[in-house]
């Protein structure tokens with residue numbers, strides 16, 4: 001008998017309005033621990049908006065109204081007593097464009113730890129090495145940790161950004177099209193790394209690439225015009241989707 005997987009994030013009836021425009025129309029979707037979930041759908045369907053509701057990044061946008069429930073474990077992340085800084089440590093985010101700070105590679109990785117007041121050089125050195133190794137970029141940068149992160153290639157910068165998120169020891173990593181600005185070799189490195197990270201982290205990934213979703217994700221959720229059409233095991237979504245809209249999208253009939 002298959003055992004039920006542990007859920008780490010549960011969302012229920014999430015609506016989001018930008019001013020009067022409803023961008024999310026009642027999304028209920030859960031995420032299993034130690035899985036990669038891909039969010040797919042045509043441009044403007046609300047994937048990034050939904051991703052940002054999972055660590056309250058939409059709080060930074062004016063005139064946004066959100067209703068419904070988002071829980072990390074048992075904690076309602078929209079409860080008034082939520083510490084948003086702590087939340088964003090637990091639920092880290094990697095963006096489409098690599099955005100290293102204009103500091104050294106070392107200082108980029110330990111940015112969150114420094115903010116948290118960690119000063120012990122040995123602890124910081126260890127965190128830098130472990131995170132850069134996990135992000136599969138250690139061999140590229142180990143001899144130039146004190147050079148600017150901006151001197152690296154786009155693919156290396158993105159892996160340093162992932163190391164920065166990993167150094168904060170998140171439970172969940174949100175990724176908004178993390179490889180769309182990268183060449184195929186850098187993309188393959190990041191995809192392989194994500195498959196390794198899955199043992200220790202839960203990853204939620206917005207992607208425009210069906211190939212990427214089918215290569216690396218365990219589950220796939222298909223969004224259309226602010227609605228969740230269906231979410232299921234990735235194999236099921238790609239081989240035998242339940243809804244016609246999903247089939248039309250994955251077979252390239254629209255989008």
Ligand SMILES: Nc1ncnc2c1ncn2[C@@H]1O[C@H](COP(=O)(O)OP(=O)(O)OP(=O)(O)O)[C@@H](O)[C@H]1O
Pocket residue numbers: 018023041042043044045046047048049050061
């Ligand atoms: N800051 C914002 N202010 C107002 N409307 C927004 C804002 N961000 C997104 N929207 C609107 O919300 C809808 C969903 O956008 P969102 O970026 O979430 O879609 P998406 O599926 O991630 O698209 P893409 O694949 O192109 O990134 C779109 O109609 C978009 O124009």
